[in-house]
Amino acid sequence: SQKIEQNSEALNIQEGKTATLTCNYTNYSPAYLQWYRQDPGRGPVFLLLIRENEKEKRKERLKVTFDTTLKQSLFHITASQPADSATYLCALDPSGGSYIPTFGRGTSLIVHP
Amino acid sequence: EAGVTQFPSHSVIEKGQTVTLRCDPISGHDNLYWYRRVMGKEIKFLLHFVKESKQDESGMPNNRFLAERTGGTYSTLKVQPAELEDSGVYFCASSQDRRGNNEQFFGPGTRLTVL
Numbered sequence: 001s002q003k004i005e006q007n008s009e010a011l012n013i014q015e016g017k018t019a020t021l022t023c024n025y026t027n028y029s030p031a032y033l034q035w036y037r038q039d040p041g042r043g044p045v046f047l048l049l050i051r052e053n054e055k056e057k058r059k060e061r062l063k064v065t066f067d068t069t070l071k072q073s074l075f076h077i078t079a080s081q082p083a084d085s086a087t088y089l090c091a092l093d094p095s096g097g098s099y100i101p102t103f104g105r106g107t108s109l110i111v112h113p
Numbered sequence: 114e115a116g117v118t119q120f121p122s123h124s125v126i127e128k129g130q131t132v133t134l135r136c137d138p139i140s141g142h143d144n145l146y147w148y149r150r151v152m153g154k155e156i157k158f159l160l161h162f163v164k165e166s167k168q169d170e171s172g173m174p175n176n177r178f179l180a181e182r183t184g185g186t187y188s189t190l191k192v193q194p195a196e197l198e199d200s201g202v203y204f205c206a207s208s209q210d211r212r213g214n215n216e217q218f219f220g221p222g223t224r225l226t227v228l
Contacts, residue, residue: 004155043117043204043219044156089156100146100169101217103156 002027004104006090012110013080021075021107023090030092033066033073034101038087044103047088048075080111115139117220119205125226131193134223138187138207145188146208146217147180151201159203162188174199195227 005024013019023033032051036044050057050066050073057064063076077084087108091101118137126132138145147159159178160170164185173180177196182188192199202224206217 041221043206043221045219046216049216099144100158100161102158105155 002094002102004028004090004092004102006088006104006107008105008107010108010110012112015081015111015113017080019077019080019084019109019111021088021090021109023073023075023104025071025092028071028092028094028102029068030094032093033064034091035062035064035073035075036089036091036103038089038106044089077109080109082111082113085109085111117205117207117218119203119220119223121223122221123224123226125228126195127228128197129194131191132195132225134190134192134203134205134225136188136190136205136220138205139209139218142207142209142218143185144208144210144217145182146206147188147190148204148206148219149201150204150222151198156204159190192225195225197227200225200227 003026032049034049035047037047038044048057048059048064050064052068061078065074087106089106090104094102120135124132143164145162148156149159150156158172160173160180161168162182165182179191202222204219204222206219208217
């Protein structure tokens with residue numbers, strides 16, 4: 001069956017360190033993968049999109065990698081800050097070209113000062 | 114520029130009652146999407162409008178759910194009659210272009226509780 005797996009356990013790190021979140025998927029062949037941030041009581045906010053032919057994408061302190069062989073994406077936040085604390089959602093295009101993302105359950109990140 | 118807004122923010126109703134959720138997308142966005150997150154699960158797609166037309170309603174759970182987007186502006190999602198399993202957070206999102214970057218802008222959600 002198709003699955004998108006994100007670590008359900010919260011990731012706790014110290015301010016200034018690099019946070020790395022993982023998204024694994026099975027039985028999908030996505031054309032792209034997205035990462036969103038969600039704060040309590042709010043809707044998801046789009047952060048980055050990476051396409052299947054891109055290995056890595058960066059935006060300020062964020063870096064996303066996409067390995068279609070391993071069926072995995074890694075999301076990095078460098079020099080993390082307490083304000084980065086939130087739930088991060090991975091979403092992928094389920095059918096290679098669809099415009100409707102399929103979401104994972106998200107991983108909570110807590111950055112301690 | 115105003116973002117996507119949703120009304121109400123919370124709704125508590127009894128099983129069998131009717132509830133109507135409203136979404137106002139970002140002005141000029143032709144694409145409007147409804148999603149739902151049931152507690153403990155992932156956000157799931159319900160349906161997609163392009164202007165006033167339903168482009169994809171494959172995620173609608175059953176015929177108790179009716180979505181409309183008259184005039185291609187705001188949208189409503191009506192649940193009639195509501196059941197316990199309809200409880201969750203309903204998100205609306207809009208986008209300018211479904212191709213390319215496909216950046217969807219989400220509203221804050223409506224938390225629906227069916228007792």
